[in-house]
Amino acid sequence: NAGVMQNPRHLVRRRGQEARLRCSPMKGHSHVYWYRQLPEEGLKFMVYLQKENIIDESGMPKERFSAEFPKEGPSILRIQQVVRGDSAAYFCASSPNRAANEKLFFGSGTQLSVL
């Protein structure tokens, strides 16, 4: 049973370009979470999605950032017109459901570098 798969592992973009980060949850998991880790900081929640639904996007910047988790295919975190401050490690996590005492399983992350 493959774990949470994120790609690419490393992504380099110039300022103003778009970044698309992909996350395939573990088999059987229908809940996806995106977190961002800035240098020297902890894991900051961005968005929580179920298939075709955004459950909680309270951690997402209001502009340039969007996320989706379609019925088929991976979850996508999209950053438009990237700026240097977007450089960070972006982690995706999944869980089978949101019953009590469910834990998150994390992918290896995508390191975004904005030049």
Add this chain to the structure above:
Amino acid sequence: DQQVKQNSPSLSVQEGRISILNCDYTNSMFDYFLWYKKYPAEGPTFLISISSIKDKNEDGRFTVFLNKSAKHLSLHIVPSQPGDSAVYFCAATNTGNQFYFGTGTSLTVIP
């Protein structure tokens, strides 16, 4: 608003001794608490958890203690080993909602 706090950014411990990592939270609605371990360039991996109905959970060398009245939890590692050197994150959630993570404590176990 940091609902989960780890006030010690780093900790150094001699091999074989006990490591104690601390975590405080503010939201009394949290009902499940977790510890994750993270190596550089890797994603966090689950270590141990505790439900709010318990005050202690043990798994091998790892024990998590929960003090609900103080809104405090701790992770004890004994005996500490060099391979335990990593960043440890505590996390908290209440069922159906997001998971809140602390800022992490970097543990170094000195051989």
